[in-house]
Amino acid sequence: MHLFYQPHENLFELDEEEAKHSSKVLRLGSGDIIYVTNGKGLLQKCILNVQARKVGYEVVESSLIPRRNFEVVIAVAPTRKAERNEWMVEKLTEIGVERIDFLVSEHTNPETLNRVVNQVRLNRIAASAMKQSQQYYMPVITVNNKFDTFIKDASEDSRLIAYVPEQNKVEHVFSRVRKNSSTLLLIGPEGDFSNREVELALEQGFSTVSLGPTRLRTETAAIAGCHAINLAQGLS
Amino acid sequence: MHLFYQPHENLFELDEEEAKHSSKVLRLGSGDIIYVTNGKGLLQKCILNVQARKVGYEVVESSLIPRRNFEVVIAVAPTRKAERNEWMVEKLTEIGVERIDFLVSEHTNPETLNRVVNQVRLNRIAASAMKQSQQYYMPVITVNNKFDTFIKDASEDSRLIAYVPEQNKVEHVFSRVRKNSSTLLLIGPEGDFSNREVELALEQGFSTVSLGPTRLRTETAAIAGCHAINLAQGLS
Known part of the structure; x- marks a missing residue:
């Protein structure tokens, strides 16, 4: 085909x-x-x-072709390498994602942002991955979302932030997915979210979740998180 | 650290x-x-x-540091691009894998094999990913495994092959993982395994499994499969 x-x-x-x-x-x-x-x-x-x-x-x-009966949104602070952000968009699209929102967080370097997150290129990569994986919906990609306003405006049914506070055990994202609903997962940058950002997210009703026992790079965390949500939705 | x-x-x-x-x-x-x-x-x-x-x-x-109480082995026919194989090794290592075996299958081009699967480079990438994700076990990487002899010698507790026969529904790999045991998952090349190879695997006691509803590239399939096995092992 x-x-x-x-x-x-x-x-x-x-x-x-x-x-x-x-x-x-x-x-x-x-x-x-x-x-x-x-x-x-x-x-x-x-x-x-x-x-x-x-x-x-x-x-x-x-x-x-009807939409899926659930929605996966990955909001991620970009990595410092354009190539890794592009890989991430390709893989998220293949696995299944409705929206990818690039965040500007405290640990984001604003000077390199336009170089490492090129929306035109990312859309082209998403289109190619959509076709390659034989899907008929393009993920929506947004860029330059300021962290603070972004989390205040978030309206997904489940709002999760990948963050493991020291000495605390948090549930795996897989266990926090609600069937047939929308899930937003925030993924931090290299250097992670700041304490202030995590607190702000918690105030806004976000829950902290784990992505497993190993420390993952930003783009791997996004892919693993997206895959876990899809898996939790897909298993009957 | x-x-x-x-x-x-x-x-x-x-x-x-x-x-x-x-x-x-x-x-x-x-x-x-x-x-x-x-x-x-x-x-x-x-x-x-x-x-x-x-x-x-x-x-x-x-x-x-003790080993995990389960084992994940990914056997994969390499993609035609060195870069994608390298990325795959990095991500598998981050997520958690005991062994990565590169297969020579019917649809593998033998002429490009040494160029796209460079064991020295792949070991260096695995070492770097191991450190980065703060793990203390290096995955073992083997190359040039002939499909037929490889599957005959396989001795893992669960032996799975990612393959969805037309008009057949097969279980997701996630549902086929047995706790605290070793799992081998075979991932086909671009162009998939041949019918003969799939039949040979089934004769040798392998079970076909699905990796979800979308069609994934080889390297994405390997990562998704590895992640699903880790997830199934990790959830209590």
């Missing part, structure tokens, strides 16, 4: 990069069948119609 | 790269406290003794 992404529903034409991929890599031509999603659940079966460099298509079947 | 890796117990000296890290990055000098592990459970508290470029240490306390 050759799945393509075209966010504009009425264009009936692949974007330049995808057009090139269809002809140069997959060697598809006029008359071949492709599938196109808008990243919002629409799945279209299409017939290719190639004219010079323009790769158009005609929709022959169309269906709306 | 500054943790270093020195596999040779009687050398009492950091290797070149670690020595450089201790002085140039961490700016440690004679008299400072470091911790050294041999990657086999030995944890030593040491006092640094720096003489020119030689970074020696004296052990002041020593303890043997």
Whole structure:
């Protein structure tokens, strides 16, 4: 199944990069069948119609794939390396995530922020991972969310912060997931959240959760947390 | 806690790269406290003794950290990109794995194998991830395991293969883990295992398991599978 992404529903034409991929890599031509999603659940079966460099298509079947009956939101303070943030977005998308919010926390270096979190690039990576894992919903990616206002505005059913206070045992995120509801999980930066930030989150109704016995890097923590939530939702 | 890796117990000296890290990055000098592990459970508290470029240490306390009471083994057909295999080893180590076996399966390209699976580099990455996540056991990494002989020799308590036959529903790996025992999970390459390989595994007593509803890349599948096994073992 050759799945393509075209966010504009009425264009009936692949974007330049995808057009090139269809002809140069997959060697598809006029008359071949492709599938196109808008990243919002629409799945279209299409017939290719190639004219010079323009790769158009005609929709022959169309269906709306329902959303999952739960929602996973990962809010994460970016790592200092662009590459690791990009890996994280790819893996979160593959595993299943509705939204990825990049936080600006006290231990975030504002000078490097725009370099390490490039929203255009991250969207492209998410689109590619969505297609690769054959999903039909694009995660929404937001950047530059100030920690304090972000947690005050959070409205998910379960609001969790990955943080293990010294000498305290907290439950694993897996055990804190409520079925068929929305879960927001906050993941701290290298150097973790500040005490003030953790306290602020607790005041706002967040619960601290553990991600297991080993100390994980930021991007690994995000992936493990996202996977645990998906697992808890998916098991009957 | 500054943790270093020195596999040779009687050398009492950091290797070149670690020595450089201790002085140039961490700016440690004679008299400072470091911790050294041999990657086999030995944890030593040491006092640094720096003489020119030689970074020696004296052990002041020593303890043997017990192994976990379960074992996770991931056997995976390498992806075609060295970078993805390296990332996978880093993340598996962080999450917790006793052994990583790279398989040569029918859909493995033998020509690129040595380029994409460099054991020396992978060991270095595992050592770094072990230190970073503050663990004291190095995963054992083996390469060039021929699929057929590998599965015949496998002796783990649970032997699982991530494979979802068409029109069949199989249980998630999470549900197939037996407490306090060893689990081997096979992860296929891009293009998956061949039908013959899957049949051979089933003949040898392997069970097919699912890794969830989305289609995961090889390295993501390995990480998700490893994480699910750790999770199932860790929850009381």
